[in-house]
Amino acid sequence: MTNPVVHLTHARIRLALHELRGGEGRPLLLLHGLGERSPERVPDELAGWPGPVHALDLSGHGASDVAVGGGYYCEALMADADAALGHLGEATVHGRGLGAYIALLLAGAQPDRVRGAILADGPGMGGAGPMPSSPLIVTTVDPPPPGGTPDPWALYELSRDPRPPDYASTFARQASVRSGLDVAVAVVGVNRPPWLEAVLAEPGVIECGLVEALERFAAV
Amino acid sequence: MVDVTDPAETRTYPGARRPDRQWRVDANGISIAVHEWGRETDPPILFAHGGFDFARTLDVFAPLLADAGLRVVAWDQRGHGDSAHAALYSWDADLRDAVAVLDAVSRDPLPIIGHSKGGNLVLQLGCALPHRISHLVNLDGLPSRRSMPDLPDHQRTKLMAEEIDAWLAHRRRAARGQRKPGTIEELAARRATMNPRLERAWLEYLVTVGGRRDPDGWRWKIDPALRMGGFGPWRPDWSITRLPELGMPVLAVLGMELETMGWGTRPEDVEPQLPPRGRLVPMDGVGHFVHIEQPRAVADMVLELLS
Numbered sequence: 001m002t003n004p005v006v007h008l009t010h011a012r013i014r015l016a017l018h019e020l021r022g023g024e025g026r027p028l029l030l031l032h033g034l035g036e037r038s039p040e041r042v043p044d045e046l047a048g049w050p051g052p053v054h055a056l057d058l059s060g061h062g063a064s065d066v067a068v069g070g071g072y073y074c075e076a077l078m079a080d081a082d083a084a085l086g087h088l089g090e091a092t093v094h095g096r097g098l099g100a101y102i103a104l105l106l107a108g109a110q111p112d113r114v115r116g117a118i119l120a121d122g123p124g125m126g127g128a129g130p131m132p133s134s135p136l137i138v139t140t141v142d143p144p145p146p147g148g149t150p151d152p153w154a155l156y157e158l159s160r161d162p163r164p165p166d167y168a169s170t171f172a173r174q175a176s177v178r179s180g181l182d183v184a185v186a187v188v189g190v191n192r193p194p195w196l197e198a199v200l201a202e203p204g205v206i207e208c209g210l211v212e213a214l215e216r217f218a219a220v
Numbered sequence: 221m222v223d224v225t226d227p228a229e230t231r232t233y234p235g236a237r238r239p240d241r242q243w244r245v246d247a248n249g250i251s252i253a254v255h256e257w258g259r260e261t262d263p264p265i266l267f268a269h270g271g272f273d274f275a276r277t278l279d280v281f282a283p284l285l286a287d288a289g290l291r292v293v294a295w296d297q298r299g300h301g302d303s304a305h306a307a308l309y310s311w312d313a314d315l316r317d318a319v320a321v322l323d324a325v326s327r328d329p330l331p332i333i334g335h336s337k338g339g340n341l342v343l344q345l346g347c348a349l350p351h352r353i354s355h356l357v358n359l360d361g362l363p364s365r366r367s368m369p370d371l372p373d374h375q376r377t378k379l380m381a382e383e384i385d386a387w388l389a390h391r392r393r394a395a396r397g398q399r400k401p402g403t404i405e406e407l408a409a410r411r412a413t414m415n416p417r418l419e420r421a422w423l424e425y426l427v428t429v430g431g432r433r434d435p436d437g438w439r440w441k442i443d444p445a446l447r448m449g450g451f452g453p454w455r456p457d458w459s460i461t462r463l464p465e466l467g468m469p470v471l472a473v474l475g476m477e478l479e480t481m482g483w484g485t486r487p488e489d490v491e492p493q494l495p496p497r498g499r500l501v502p503m504d505g506v507g508h509f510v511h512i513e514q515p516r517a518v519a520d521m522v523l524e525l526l527s
Contacts (some may be wrong), residue, residue, distance in 0.1 A: 009395050010391065011307060011308070011391060011394040011395050011445055012305075012307040012394075012396075012397070012445070013307050013308075014393055036404075059307075059308070065307070067306065067307035067308040068248075068249040068250065068306065068307060069247060069248045069250035069298065069306050069307075069310070069313060069316075070248060070308070070310070070313050070316070071247045071298075071306055071307065071308030071309050071310040071312070071313035072308060072310065072346050073308070073310045073452065074453050075387075075451065076308055076310075076391075079387075079388060079391040079392075082391070082392070083392070084387050086392070097252050097298075108384070109384045109385075110388075131455075131458065132458055134347070134348075135315075135344045135347045135348035135462070136348060137312075137315050137319055137345070137348045137349065138316070139320065139323075140248075153248070156328075157310065157312055157313075161453075162453050162454075163453060164453050164455070167453040168481075170377070170380060173377060174377065174381060174384075174479075176381065177377065178381065202484060215463060
């Protein structure tokens, strides 16, 4: 069965927002990992969420447009997710890998609308690490797969962006201070890249299991 | 409102010369406009312009090098000048576009000049492709921490919140934005806020080579989706730490008059970072646009480096 899809526009990119489950209450917004796409149905581990569930294909992924000539960076993807919030209103956000980092940025940027960010393991969690590596300019990539996504430029660029720990922790602080939530960010994964270690040291950020995170934010 | 029945409006400026050749190169689907001054058979030198500039801002500077026997090749960065507007803009994408131009010009090592953001780009090119760059000139393009205000944490948090809000607001309207139309004089006056030290006659000339005349008036060609400043994890010291890594002869020029578009970098910020074959020239009484304010002096320094 095909899920209903809403097409949103961010800059010149058309984004696909999939409704995996309808219903009343605050939606759960899923952000996939690097190279992934939105799941076709609500994953079993998230089935306990009481409200509707939506999933966004980030730029260059799934049924969303690719950016011709590349130019991907995490803040632009955060603006993709902002477009989804513009459609949904408030949401609790669950991100995998790259999507976890985007969920953190979004929680800091839109603290009134993000009612809890759940950061889970997934592809693209680390980026380049705390600072840029020796410069390398890649000018060609493999051709895209049939269907065009994931865009090879997205895979390349979004796996090597620097994620300084103090930059990430600033977003965690924004989320904590400005959301009014006791807990604004829940880390449910196992991996701890340097940016996530720093985020965990901030007030309003906890480590917990996924079920507890879903229950906590559903009750907000 | 511009009267569209008028013949095309033009301006001239002393010493300004249109490029001798213009061509395009495809950079992974983005069409990049390239402009050249000088004989096609002369040795090439590349020029990377600064943010919100375009290749035709070299209409006075480039001919000075061309007349000295160089083929000056400058390109409009994506979203700037006559190059295509892109869905996304990033540092890596600009570097890739630069290499597309470089590849189209020569596979042999060649000298490269960059101003402001372009100076920053050529620093990275010099480190990433040292076998392709013979000489490197950085014109007031060395970011320093001086441009970052020293603020207490709570104030920094507030500023960041405001910056993110403004940036997201810009992203939300980026798809449908359009530059404001106006007369040549009005567009020049707008640009004067970024270029307060440059002559109004020069800025009016730039309108006629960097703008387009629509039925309702002149518009700058630059993509309205581009925005000055922004936020992200980037740190100025990530750029200047590339400087000591360079092995080719390097000329770094600093404009000592502080202005909005500059970094405010001082000689003492650069001197400890100079590579063994590097030379630093602070220019007193000159602002950020050193090659526009003092084209002859800067061209002579470039020619001396190459000699």
